[in-house]
């Protein structure tokens with residue numbers, strides 16, 4: 001039996017207003033959802049609740065709006081994408097609290113599905129502000145959290161609400177926790193982790209603990225630039241958080257103490273423009289031109305990464321190795337993904353990957369189905385791997 005309450009415990013919900021926290025922070029390219037995996041994964045929870053006659057009110061965030069409402073981060077287009085996945089109507093309200101939200105909820109019939117606007121349009125969301133939690137709670141009788149990929153955030157809609165009403169884990173939350181426990185609860189060693197992507201400041205701290213759990217940490221993507229710069233390389237105009245140099249150095253020290261190898265790129269694909277088909281060249285990481293950006297790992301780095309994948313019995317991967325959405329900067333990610341997929345198919349590797357963009361990258365490489373398990377979560381998955389309690393999960397425990 002899971003250690004948390006699930007939909008099996010929810011009882012009769014006909015006519016009840018169920019606030020369902022989902023993660024609809026999906027990759028969007030040219031205004032269209034480019035990977036609907038997160039929507040597909042929450043669909044079973046939404047349809048189950050709707051079929052039981054609940055009024056299903058979806059809460060979600062999109063992007064990281066800085067100063068209140070930002071039309072470029074509206075969830076309205078995602079409502080249409082959700083409707084397409086569910087093949088049933090999804091109504092939309094342009095605010096998640098107040099009169100607008102209340103009016104839309106009052107107009108719902110049993111079984112209806114309503115998506116409320118981006119919770120992060122209100123400052124109280126990320127602060128888990130009690131007044132904002134109460135404003136959200138005013139529209140619900142029951143709370144279901146199906147956003148495992150946001151469970152590492154102690155925000156109003158991921159944590160605060162669970163204190164206000166009966167709270168349950170949705171089907172995806174339950175499935176993710178069960179699958180991660182099965183795949184990585186007692187992993188076969190050596191364990192190799194690949195961490196890349198762009199969310200450097202929000203993920204770098206967790207590497208301090210991760211190096212104590214894995215045998216090698218391969219660092220790629222934007223994350224690698226911060227480590228290269230900390231080592232004294234000139235990374236030109238690359239995505240890089242220079243103020244995190246001390247943290248990066250400390251992680252390298254912690255890794256050496258723990259006996260975890262740190263694997264950094266030796267070469268990089270650089271360009272002066274961030275667009276498809278931009279002129280690019282491969283250079284050593286010690287020869288990045290001052291006016292260029294690192295947008296992918298080079299072929300020698302891919303070879304080194306594949307050698308680490310060869311040594312691994314278990315592979316854990318979050319974060320693309322380059323800006324994979326734009327050709328030709330997808331090459332490193334695609335090559336390593338195909339290699340890990342082939343090893344998995346041969347039965348010599350357990351491969352677990354996660355993260356909104358990582359999943360999109362694996363689909364782009366055509367190998368998402370070959371991995372042992374693909375989680376919707378990136379940061380939450382790494383924090384789970386670290387052994388850190390996830391606030392959004394802890395609050396659901398009986």
Ligand SMILES: Nc1ncnc2c1ncn2[C@@H]1O[C@H](COP(=O)(O)OP(=O)(O)O)[C@@H](O)[C@H]1O
Pocket residue numbers: 196197198199200220221222239294295296318319320321322323324325354355356357358359377378379
């Ligand atoms: N060298 C790089 N420079 C800029 N962006 C990069 C680089 N490498 C990877 N990225 C970007 O990282 C993003 C994914 O990062 P992140 O959100 O951390 O991953 P996930 O969603 O899988 O957890 C992608 O949009 C990709 O373009």
Ligand SMILES: O=C(OP(=O)(O)O)[C@H](O)COP(=O)(O)O
Pocket residue numbers: 023025063064149150153199202354355356357376377378379380
């Ligand atoms: O996309 C997400 O996480 P991920 O990039 O770690 O996979 C989640 O929606 C959490 O978003 P956040 O990192 O802005 O809190």
